[in-house]
Amino acid sequence: MKYVLVILLFFPLWLNAQVNADGSIDTGDKFANAKLESNESPEVIAQRLEWWSEARFGMFIHWGLYAQDGCFWQGQDGRSEHMMRNLQIPIAEYEKIADVFNPENFNADKWVKVAKDAGMKYMVLTSKHHDGFAMFNSPSNAYNILKSTPWKRDPLKELTEACEKQGLKFGVYYSLGRDWHDPDCNSVKGWRSNIWDFPEEDQKDFSKYFERKVKPQITELITQYHPAIIWFDTPELISMEESRELLSLIHKLDSTCIVNQRVGNKLGDYAVREQKIPEGGEPQPWETCMTLNGAWGYHKTDDNWKSADSLVHSLVDIASKGGNFLLNVGPTGKGIIPQTSVNRLKEVGDWLEVNGEAIYGTSSSPFGKFPWGRCTKKLGRKNVTLYLSVFEWPKNGKLQLDFPVKVVRACLLSDSDKDLKTEANQSGVSITIPIKAPNEIATVVKLVVEPF
Numbered sequence: 393m394k395y396v397l398v399i400l401l402f403f404p405l406w407l408n409a410q411v412n413a414d415g416s417i418d419t420g421d422k423f424a425n426a427k428l429e430s431n432e433s434p435e436v437i438a439q440r441l442e443w444w445s446e447a448r449f450g451m452f453i454h455w456g457l458y459a460q461d462g463c464f465w466q467g468q469d470g471r472s473e474h475m476m477r478n479l480q481i482p483i484a485e486y487e488k489i490a491d492v493f494n495p496e497n498f499n500a501d502k503w504v505k506v507a508k509d510a511g512m513k514y515m516v517l518t519s520k521h522h523d524g525f526a527m528f529n530s531p532s533n534a535y536n537i538l539k540s541t542p543w544k545r546d547p548l549k550e551l552t553e554a555c556e557k558q559g560l561k562f563g564v565y566y567s568l569g570r571d572w573h574d575p576d577c578n579s580v581k582g583w584r585s586n587i588w589d590f591p592e593e594d595q596k597d598f599s600k601y602f603e604r605k606v607k608p609q610i611t612e613l614i615t616q617y618h619p620a621i622i623w624f625d626t627p628e629l630i631s632m633e634e635s636r637e638l639l640s641l642i643h644k645l646d647s648t649c650i651v652n653q654r655v656g657n658k659l660g661d662y663a664v665r666e667q668k669i670p671e672g673g674e675p676q677p678w679e680t681c682m683t684l685n686g687a688w689g690y691h692k693t694d695d696n697w698k699s700a701d702s703l704v705h706s707l708v709d710i711a712s713k714g715g716n717f718l719l720n721v722g723p724t725g726k727g728i729i730p731q732t733s734v735n736r737l738k739e740v741g742d743w744l745e746v747n748g749e750a751i752y753g754t755s756s757s758p759f760g761k762f763p764w765g766r767c768t769k770k771l772g773r774k775n776v777t778l779y780l781s782v783f784e785w786p787k788n789g790k791l792q793l794d795f796p797v798k799v800v801r802a803c804l805l806s807d808s809d810k811d812l813k814t815e816a817n818q819s820g821v822s823i824t825i826p827i828k829a830p831n832e833i834a835t836v837v838k839l840v841v842e843p844f
């Protein structure tokens with residue numbers, strides 16, 4: 393019995409996702425669920441976030457050396473983009489992956505088109521993940537894709553240009569408090585450090601890593617690529633002064649650059665929730681980031697793909713709570729986004745093609761959530777527009793909204809020329825709808841009502 397208990401206790405650690413001993417997602421941020429305390433005014437932050445709040449939906453891309461053989465190394469399953477740590481691969485061995493990394497099928501225009509066809513409005517690419525390898529031209533550190541691979545191209549430059557051409561915003565992810573290539577990057581109790589090459593955890597000095605690598609590379613990222621977002625990850629042991637110094641460095645170079653909460657110490661423009669959607673949303677700008685299967689990086693044996701239905705429902709649920717959805721793809725070592733990822737995203741894009749008005753530029757529901765679906769809203773000059781996204785289509789041809797709103801007009805978003813009949817009743821308003829759901833995933837009823 394006791395062995396079963398031990399296995400159950402540590403079971404989550406076997407999952408691809410990085411989890412703490414208590415089963416919570418290991419984000420490397422001791423303030424993961426905090427209310428942010430920025431030293432900028434809400435107005436300044438709201439202005440910086442204006443396009444982002446309208447966008448609602450973006451593509452996260454985890455791409456690095458770990459993708460070379462689908463998070464496998466010498467036939468061993470590294471389980472995720474944490475492969476180097478999971479298999480305790482010495483730096484000297486891991487660097488050899490760079491010697492053969494040659495993503496000949498990479499095509500920035502194609503990647504951006506996948507995002508665009510999915511209805512995504514921005515993209516965030518891992519510029520440097522925990523393995524410390526820079527997927528960009530980093531003059532300050534030779535361990536980078538231009539200098540250390542036979543491919544000799546700069547994917548950040550190509551994606552920045554492709555996003556510009558196709559009208560998407562481009563952002564970069566940067567692993568802040570985890571860098572398994574740097575001898576001074578320590579973490580909380582060594583929990584996520586490179587202790588196989590650098591075992592003396594207490595002799596490491598984070599500030600040396602911060603000065604030697606973080607600040608020069610953040611400067612390079614801003615000045616070379618002008619990203620719309622810097623998406624920091626795993627702040628770990630960064631001090632409040634260092635978090636503040638990073639924000640000041642970034643905003644001196646580009647005051648419009650959005651910075652997420654994982655710059656550390658409860659700072660940043662918006663809160664990050666990982667692999668989960670907060671039940672009641674958040675009292676601050678927020679974004680849920682989520683994988684399409686079980687891992688962020690391309691894991692060649694992981695076919696545990698989420699359905700298009702669940703992805704659309706997540707997007708609608710997040711938007712109904714005023715949040716953004718950053719949905720991840722993990723391209724292969726050859727630079728190809730897995731076809732199942734492309735297919736799923738296209739299904740979401742097809743839904744948004746018809747119903748995007750219920751997501752983009754909307755704000756959170758005034759009513760909370762409904763058993764049959766969710767609501768988003770837009771405030772007009774004269775009226776309020778409610779978008780009722782119905783997941784569970786009523787069988788009796790009537791959709792009941794239990795709030796006393798005065799209806800100006802009702803229609804299906806997919807058939808907006810045709811009015812739907814509405815009738816006020818004791819608890820609110822009843823809308824007469826087709827017997828069969830026009831869209832099996834979610835059908836949107838557009839309800840224009842007087843201000844309430």
Ligand code: FHN
Nearest residue numbers: 410418419473625666681688
């Ligand atoms: O450890 C990383 C993980 O690999 C992935 O990059 C996620 C994405 O939010 N961030 C960390 C776990 O929170």
